[in-house]
Every structure is written in C-alpha cells, then in structure tokens.
Amino acid sequence: MKISDLLNQTSEWLKGTGPNAEIILSTRIRLARNIEGKPFSNWAAKKQATEIFEEAIQGLMDVKTLKTGMVLVLKDVSLVDRQFLVERHLMSKEQASHPENKGVVLSKDEVCSVMVNEEDHLRVQVLGSGFNLRKCWEMADKLDDQISEKITYAFSLELGYLTACPTNTGTAMRASVMAHLPALVMTKRIGKLLEAITKFGLTTRGLYGEGTEASGNIFQVSNSVTLGQSEDDTVEYLERFVKQLIGHEENARRTLLTQQRGELEDRVWRAYGVLRAAHIITSNETIDLLSTVRLGVDLEIIKEIDRRVVNELFIATQPAHLQKMEGKELTPPERDVKRAAIIRTRLAG
Amino acid sequence: MKISDLLNQTSEWLKGTGPNAEIILSTRIRLARNIEGKPFSNWAAKKQATEIFEEAIQGLMDVKTLKTGMVLVLKDVSLVDRQFLVERHLMSKEQASHPENKGVVLSKDEVCSVMVNEEDHLRVQVLGSGFNLRKCWEMADKLDDQISEKITYAFSLELGYLTACPTNTGTAMRASVMAHLPALVMTKRIGKLLEAITKFGLTTRGLYGEGTEASGNIFQVSNSVTLGQSEDDTVEYLERFVKQLIGHEENARRTLLTQQRGELEDRVWRAYGVLRAAHIITSNETIDLLSTVRLGVDLEIIKEIDRRVVNELFIATQPAHLQKMEGKELTPPERDVKRAAIIRTRLAG
Numbered sequence: 001m002k003i004s005d006l007l008n009q010t011s012e013w014l015k016g017t018g019p020n021a022e023i024i025l026s027t028r029i030r031l032a033r034n035i036e037g038k039p040f041s042n043w044a045a046k047k048q049a050t051e052i053f054e055e056a057i058q059g060l061m062d063v064k065t066l067k068t069g070m071v072l073v074l075k076d077v078s079l080v081d082r083q084f085l086v087e088r089h090l091m092s093k094e095q096a097s098h099p100e101n102k103g104v105v106l107s108k109d110e111v112c113s114v115m116v117n118e119e120d121h122l123r124v125q126v127l128g129s130g131f132n133l134r135k136c137w138e139m140a141d142k143l144d145d146q147i148s149e150k151i152t153y154a155f156s157l158e159l160g161y162l163t164a165c166p167t168n169t170g171t172a173m174r175a176s177v178m179a180h181l182p183a184l185v186m187t188k189r190i191g192k193l194l195e196a197i198t199k200f201g202l203t204t205r206g207l208y209g210e211g212t213e214a215s216g217n218i219f220q221v222s223n224s225v226t227l228g229q230s231e232d233d234t235v236e237y238l239e240r241f242v243k244q245l246i247g248h249e250e251n252a253r254r255t256l257l258t259q260q261r262g263e264l265e266d267r268v269w270r271a272y273g274v275l276r277a278a279h280i281i282t283s284n285e286t287i288d289l290l291s292t293v294r295l296g297v298d299l300e301i302i303k304e305i306d307r308r309v310v311n312e313l314f315i316a317t318q319p320a321h322l323q324k325m326e327g328k329e330l331t332p333p334e335r336d337v338k339r340a341a342i343i344r345t346r347l348a349g
Numbered sequence: 350m351k352i353s354d355l356l357n358q359t360s361e362w363l364k365g366t367g368p369n370a371e372i373i374l375s376t377r378i379r380l381a382r383n384i385e386g387k388p389f390s391n392w393a394a395k396k397q398a399t400e401i402f403e404e405a406i407q408g409l410m411d412v413k414t415l416k417t418g419m420v421l422v423l424k425d426v427s428l429v430d431r432q433f434l435v436e437r438h439l440m441s442k443e444q445a446s447h448p449e450n451k452g453v454v455l456s457k458d459e460v461c462s463v464m465v466n467e468e469d470h471l472r473v474q475v476l477g478s479g480f481n482l483r484k485c486w487e488m489a490d491k492l493d494d495q496i497s498e499k500i501t502y503a504f505s506l507e508l509g510y511l512t513a514c515p516t517n518t519g520t521a522m523r524a525s526v527m528a529h530l531p532a533l534v535m536t537k538r539i540g541k542l543l544e545a546i547t548k549f550g551l552t553t554r555g556l557y558g559e560g561t562e563a564s565g566n567i568f569q570v571s572n573s574v575t576l577g578q579s580e581d582d583t584v585e586y587l588e589r590f591v592k593q594l595i596g597h598e599e600n601a602r603r604t605l606l607t608q609q610r611g612e613l614e615d616r617v618w619r620a621y622g623v624l625r626a627a628h629i630i631t632s633n634e635t636i637d638l639l640s641t642v643r644l645g646v647d648l649e650i651i652k653e654i655d656r657r658v659v660n661e662l663f664i665a666t667q668p669a670h671l672q673k674m675e676g677k678e679l680t681p682p683e684r685d686v687k688r689a690a691i692i693r694t695r696l697a698g
Contacts, residue, residue, distance in 0.1 A: 273623050
C-alpha cells in the first residue's frame with residue numbers, strides 16, 4: 001500500500017455514516033504511550049531517538065490491526081505527502097514539520113494509526129465516522145492491548161500512563177468529537193456553549209487541532225482531564241455532554257427552519273451556487289461555503305447531493321490533496337483555480 | 350392597448366440590438382416643447398393646467414405615430430402602473446408622483462412617447478436600442494414635425510424653443526446614451542473619464558435620470574448645451590464623444606481579458622451562480638450582478654444565455670414590474686423573494 005492509494009479511498013470519518021452523522025462528523029480516541037526506560041522524545045538525544053523509533057516501528061509492524069496497512073518513515077516522505085497525511089487527520093502538524101526519527105503507522109482503512117516520536121513515543125489513534133465514542137474507545141483499547149504485547153509501556157501504578165506533558169498523565173487518553181454546529185453559530189448561541197464547554201472541564205479546538213481556529217463551523221470537543229478518572233468515565237462524561245450539544249444544535253436548526261426558513265434557504269442555495277460557479281476559490285471560503293451546503297443537505301433543502309460528497313470536499317480541497325490529485329506542486333493561486341475546478345466537477349454530479 | 354399589454358412586450362431599447370449594443374444599451378432623444386401663449390406647467394393655475402392638458406392630449410391623439418398606441422391620463426393610472434412606466438423609461442419620477450393634469454402618450458412599440466405637463470407642456474421622447482443617435486434624432490424630428498402640425502409651439506426666432514427651465518432653451522433637446530461601462534469601473538479608469546465628460550460640456554447620470562446614482566455600472570451621458578448650436582451639431586458632438594467612450598471601454602475589456610482573465614471569469618461565473626441560486630435578492634444586488642453577467646455575455650465567457658434575457662431582467666426585476674407580474678401589491682421582502690424566483694426561472698432557460 002502506498003500513500004497515493006489513499007487518494008482513491010474515503011477516510012472512514014468522512015463517510016457521513018454513524019450515529020448523529022448530521023451533526024457529529026467524527027469521533028476520535030487518542031492514547032499517549034511511552035516506552036519504558038527511554039527518555040521522552042523531545043529529551044532524547046539523536047541516537048536515543050533513533051533507537052526509540054526503531055523499537056516502536058519494529059513493535060508496531062507486528063501488530064495485527066496495522067500489519068496490512070502502511071509504515072511511513074517520515075524523513076523519506078515528501079513535504080506534500082506529509083501535509084496530505086495531516087489533512088486526512090492521520091498526523092499532527094508538529095509531526096509533519098520535523099520528520100527526523102518520526103513515523104506513522106496506519107491500518108489499511110485509516111481508522112487506526114500510530115504516530116511515532118511525536119510528543120510521546122506513541123500516539124495511538126482511532127478515528128471513526130459519526131458519534132461513536134464507545135465503539136472507538138473499544139477499538140483503541142483493543143489496539144492498545146495488541147501493541148502492549150510488543151512494547152513495554154512506561155506506567156506507574158500510582159499515576160497511570162506516564163507522558164511527556166504532565167497534563168496527559170493518567171489515562172493519557174483524549175477522546176474527542178468533531179461537531180458541525182452551523183445553526184448554533186447562525187443563531188449566535190455558540191458563544192455561551194463554548195463557555196459552558198470550558199466550565200465543564202472540556203476543551204474546544206478547530207478542525208486541525210490545537211491552535212487552529214474553528215472554521216466551517218466545525219468544533220472539536222474533547223476531555224481535558226486524564227487523571228483521577230477511568231477511560232470509561234471520561235467517555236461517559238463526554239458522551240453525555242455531546243448529547244446535550246447535539247440537542248442544542250438540533251434546536252437551533254429547528255428554530256432556523258421555523259422562524260427564518262426563507263433566509264436559511266437563500267443562504268444555503270447561494271453557498272451551493274457560488275461553489276458550483278466559482279473559478280477561483282480559497283480554502284477558507286470553501287470551508288465556510290461547504291459548511292452552509294452541508295447544513296442544507298442535512299436539512300433536506302438540497303436533495304440532489306449526498307452528504308458524503310460534501311464531506312469529501314472538505315478534505316479534497318485542502319492544499320496537499322489538490323497537489324496529490326494534480327500530481328505536481330501548485331502555487332497558492334494555482335491551487336485556488338484547481339480547487340474551484342474540482343468543486344465544480346464534484347458538485348455537478 | 351392597455352398598460353398590462355406592455356408586460357408581454359420587450360421595450361425596443363432592451364432588445365440588445367443596434368450598433369455597439371454590447372456597450373451602449375440605448376439612445377434617447379428628448380425634446381422639450383411648450384404650447385404658445387400658455388403659462389409653463391408649474392406656473393399654470395389649476396384651470397389653465399387642465400386646458401393645457403386637454404389641448405395637448407387632443408393634439409397628440411391625432412398624431413400618426415402615436416395613434417395606434419396609448420393615451421394615459423395619469424390621475425386614472427394606479428401608483429404601481431405609474432412606477433411601471435417609470436421603470437420602462439416612459440415617464441419621469443416627477444411625472445409619476447404628481448399625476449394631476451398629467452398624461453403620457455405612447456406609440457405601440459414604446460419607442461416614441463410624450464409626457465404632458467411635466468416640467469414643460471410636452472416632453473417628446475424617442476428611445477431606441479444600441480448606439481443610434483442619428484436615427485433617433487431623425488425619428489424625433491419627424492415626430493416633432495407631426496406634433497407641430499397639431500400644436501403651435503412657443504418659439505422665439507432669437508432663442509429657439511422656449512422652455513420652463515432656461516437651461517433647456519434653444520434646441521430644447523437632450524440627446525443621451527445609456528452606457529454600460531463595467532470594465533472601466535473594474536479597472537478603476539471610470540473616475541477620470543467622468544471628469545472628462547463634464548469638462549467636455551456633457552453630463553452623466555444614473556440609470557433612472559437626474560439625481561439617481563449610477564448602479565449596475567450604467568451611466569447616462571448627455572449633452573448639457575442647448576443654446577447656440579443646432580440639433581445636428583449636438584448629435585454629432587455627442588456621437589464623437591461616445592465613440593471615444595466606447596473605445597475606452599473596449600480597451601478596458603481587452604485589458605481584463607488579457608491581464609486578468611481568470612479573475613474576470615471567476616467574477617462573471619460567481620455573479621451568474623448567485624443569480625441562479627438566490628432565493629432572496631434586493632434590487633441593488635440584482636443590478637450589480639446583472640451588470641457583471643452582461644459583461645460575461647458580451648465577452649462570450651457565458652455563452653448559454655442571450656443578451657436580451659439579461660437586459661430584460663434589468664427591468665423585469667424592478668418593483669413595479671414584479672408587482673404587475675404577480676398581479677398584486679407586494680411588500681419589499683415579498684418582492685425580494687419574487688425577484689429571486691423570476692431570475693432563477695429566466696436564467697434556467
């Protein structure tokens with residue numbers, strides 16, 4: 001399997017299936033793990049980092065779930081390909097920008113992935129479609145068990161899993177959902193909800209993780225507590241909160257439909273019209289318009305396109321995806337032209 | 350013939366035919382005439398105004414060109430119908446807002462029209478498609494001759510035709526063209542040209558005449574001198590100037606096509622896309638987008654629609670036209686919905 005093969009498959013989390021997929025795009029479980037007796041990645045000398053890398057890759061290649069997938073040694077992966085993996089949510093931006101002694105191991109369907117030598121020696125990820133915290137956690141737990149048969153983790157009976165950053169120590173788990181909340185934004189209720197999220201000990205981020213802004217009305221909501229509660233507790237707590245969040249978004253959508261139907265339809269059709277017509281379009285404008293179109297599809301205002309087509313466009317229109325499809329590097333203005341062309345083609349049917 | 354019959358016909362000046370129709374929408378000749386021995390309309394007592402009105406209408410009904418058309422006694426014409434006539438450029442706003450003792454007489458094809466008791470007793474108009482100053486002047490001259498057989502004009506051998514406002518005295522002719530200058534606006538060259546227009550003793554106005562702003566990149570250019578030159582001189586002078594103006598706009602269009610083709614195409618297709626998609630749209634946004642689409646049609650970027658369809662939409666989307674089509678009064682928000690629906694239908698095929 002090669003990186004290019006991914007171009008022809010839809011990431012599981014973009015399929016637009018799974019519970020509450022009209023609001024929750026995807027669910028992610030991420031576990032931070034470190035190898036016993038080795039310094040954390042950022043403290044490791046070069047030689048140690050290489051040893052960690054080799055030990056980790058060796059172990060992961062033996063893991064059943066990952067065996068049929070791909071092992072990527074990042075220093076051998078081009079910048080565009082690394083960005084491509086970031087856009088598919090298979091790797092962090094930090095991991096992509098410093099490839100030395102770093103790697104990513106993927107399952108064939110991209111649902112499971114492990115970053116090697118990111119902040120921690122291993123960052124195990126399960127990324128699924130829709131609102132599926134429990135299932136994703138079970139998969140992550142299973143994958144974690146498989147890996148622990150090959151690699152001995154740094155673990156303290158008192159603290160739990162030891163991590164490079166103390167805020168992750170304990171379960172070292174971050175459970176998160178990617179929520180599409182356009183109606184809460186349009187009805188200006190989002191502000192209070194984001195405040196509540198923080199008050200409830202949860203964190204919100206943008207589409208591409210820490211330090212990125214929420215664009216396209218997409219918000220990542222995750223736990224911030226990892227110490228003093230079990231993974232099941234964390235999952236249950238987040239699940240309960242996200243259910244409420246879904247309820248609020250559904251309410252806001254109903255409000256829009258009953259009180260501002262005309263304006264909403266106008267907005268949705270205009271966004272769709274611009275996407276189908278533009279010949280030059282930036283990534284930011286694309287994401288904002290796609291968000292509005294997705295709302296229109298979810299509310300059955302637009303019936304002629306599938307949610308999956310819209311979901312895929314969120315990723316297909318990102319810089320590295322455009323360049324992979326074109327098979328060569330593109331300048332930002334060239335990308336704006338290519339992006340518009342791809343959108344027109346896909347939305348034309 | 351009834352006012353409603355006009356709904357089913359395209360005004361000559363909207364047909365998009367005639368010389369240079371890709372830049373000059375229409376040509377208009379307007380002659381101010383007053384009946385000998387009567388006070389000007391605004392100075393006339395009510396009884397006198399009625400006498401003027403009756404004498405004028407009586408005379409005009411006998412004129413060959415107007416016989417098969419329509420005689421409209423404005424106090425019997427509804428407000429919406431009066432606005433409708435303004436939108437079709439058959440009547441001034443002032444005439445529409447004070448209907449007492451006022452009238453309009455039209456030829457069947459709307460090319461010739463005469464306002465009665467506007468600022469002057471008679472305002473004779475010939476309105477044709479494209480850049481046709483000489484032909485329109487010949488028609489106006491002929492119509493004027495016909496009318497003068499029925500009505501004796503106030504005329505001074507020394508000054509020429511006497512008019513209510515001294516700035517019109519002399520030929521009492523205003524010759525004008527409606528120029529669509531989007532490329533001069535986009536390339537920011539329009540400012541200097543408007544300055545030049547004034548310096549050359551000409552006047553610019555918006556789509557609906559004196560005191561209206563230029564919207565949709567449409568500028569009305571007319572002579573301001575009426576004294577000390579013949580009608581032929583005026584026509585020739587304006588003609589020469591407008592030819593240059595056309596040259597400048599053509600240059601600007603070429604510049605856009607060669608230096609910013611991508612941006613131009615994007616702009617054109619987006620405007621077209623929004624018009625085909627919107628479900629709520631104001632009159633101002635409509636005119637701006639139609640202007641861009643018309644440029645796209647003229648430059649053969651959009652090939653699937655006819656210039657005439659775009660021209661007609663400029664007028665069909667005006668408030669009174671919408672209400673006439675709907676057959677009832679509409680509030681502004683209702684008009685924005687109806688307008689969007691009509692545009693979608695007409696641009697769909």
